[in-house]
Amino acid sequence: MKNVAIIAQTKEGQLNEATNQLLSFVSKFNPEKITLVVLGENHLSSVGSSVPVDVISLSDGLWADTSAVSSLANAVKGYTVFGIKSIQIDNILSLLASCLKVEVVSGVQHLGYSAGVFSIVKSIFSGKASLEISSSTASIFSLNRNFDFSDVSELPAKAVNSTSVLTYSSESKSAITALKPITGTIPLPDAALVVSAGRGLKDPSNWTIVEDLANALGAATACSKPVSDLNWRPHHEHVGQTGVKVSPNLYIACGISGAIQHLAGVNGSRIIVVINNDPEAPFFKHADYGIVGDVNDILPRLTKKLQSH
Ligand SMILES: Cc1cc2nc3c(=O)[nH]c(=O)nc-3n(C[C@H](O)[C@H](O)[C@H](O)COP(=O)(O)OP(=O)(O)OC[C@H]3O[C@@H](n4cnc5c(N)ncnc54)[C@H](O)[C@@H]3O)c2cc1C
Missing domain, CATH: 3.40.50.1220 (TPP-binding domain)
Incomplete structure (x- = not known):
């Protein structure tokens, strides 16, 4: 696993807890470089990682815009891509898989990697059963929200290597006109x-x-x-x-x-x-x-x- 991309979610411009854990988790596989593809607000100047981290910023509307996803696909071609399950991230990952013509695995509960082969445990039938998969070709993974990160410890913060903004020319006539978070409760x-x-x-x-x-x-x-x-x-x-x-x-x-x-x-x-x-x-x-x-x-x-x- 040479290059890794993580579709990252932020809270007030910083990585949310799940993305932080995912970053430490993938660092275990010793990639040469990690690219954080940040959805939404981005104030990242340093992140916990043992390897160099590049940051690509995206607009919130990306999930609905196929031209933006093709542009992202060019940026992460040949990468192993990870995200933590959400409607938006699953949308992006499946569109990426389709653009890049690579295998995507969703609902991942456990993930191991050795000598180029992933060992995956995936939950199916709304969590009533699990599938064990061995794959040397899958390269996009959507991890369940309760993925077991228990053996992952937070890594010391490291300055980000580079930050760029993904540019694309959109043909979409759709636009998000308002975002109204439900306040006062835990989502x-x-x-x-x-x-x-x-x-x-x-x-x-x-x-x-x-x-x-x-x-x-x-x-x-x-x-x-x-x-x-x-x-x-x-x-x-x-x-x-x-x-x-x-x-x-x-x-x-x-x-x-x-x-x-x-x-x-x-x-x-x-x-x-x-x-x-x-x-x-x-x-x-x-x-x-x-x-x-x-x-x-x-x-x-x-x-x-x-x-x-
Ligand atoms: C197509 C379809 C889709 C559906 N989708 C969903 C869905 O997404 N989510 C969903 O929830 N349901 C869904 N349903 C409905 C589902 O079938 C059940 O009817 C529903 O989940 C029952 O809700 P309930 O358990 O709150 O009520 P009830 O079945 O009425 O159960 C109430 C329970 O409370 C207990 N109870 C009563 N008093 C007390 C007390 N004082 N202390 C402790 N326990 C007490 C009773 O013993 C009982 O077990 C769907 C149904 C259909 C047909």
Whole structure:
């Protein structure tokens, strides 16, 4: 692996945590050079890496613009390209693969590399099964949000080698006219901890116990589909086959039965805790830990315990 490109995401102009971890992870493979392809705001002057890092800046609209992706494809031709799964990054990676006519692997859970061969574990069927793949030809990888970076340690900061802006002449007549981030909450797709609740809460006024637990943990809140259909919670919190797919380290499901359509959105979670007063609730079969009990009793007790630490 001589040259590596990372499709990097930033927060306030600096690499977000997942991209930082990815940068340290790929440094393990001893590439000669790493190119960070930065989406959005870029104030990078130094990054944690053991090898020289070049930075290419892109505009936010890139994912919708095929002429920009062809220009990016020229810049990273022959590179091994990595990104952390998001709708935007998966779009870019698949368009890049198509431009460059190379193999792309998405949903990557574990990745090893030795003597020119990648050993890949990829999650399939909404996380219900995994595929083990050996490949010497795949060169574009989309890593799951809960990819295991546990053995990766942060590298000392190094000044970036060069910074350039990707230029392209666009034929697109589409333009992003406004970007309105949802404020005041932790974005669900990025959340490492999620407290989610279903119809078992009975009434939207009961959500304070869910929010209290989420606040005590520093978690995002989510819900099942009927809950958002009933307008008890906003639609952007609806998790499942037809909603947001989450892959946190911890997913706490409160008063959710565990229908297959809900599970399709949460199977990528590392640890699932289920709280339900029905011991036969299907969700228990998919839980790492289960509490049989009433949410009105269990949630305040959990919150109190967490607040006392
Ligand atoms: C095409 C299609 C797509 C769908 N997509 C989605 C999707 O993306 N996401 C999704 O979530 N659903 C989806 N659904 C709906 C899905 O099939 C279920 O109907 C839904 O997930 C059930 O939501 P729930 O678990 O909140 O409610 P329920 O099934 O009503 O379950 C409520 C649970 O709360 C428990 N409970 C009740 N009171 C308490 C209490 N006091 N304490 C503790 N537990 C309690 C009950 O035992 C029960 O298990 C889809 C359905 C279809 C047909």
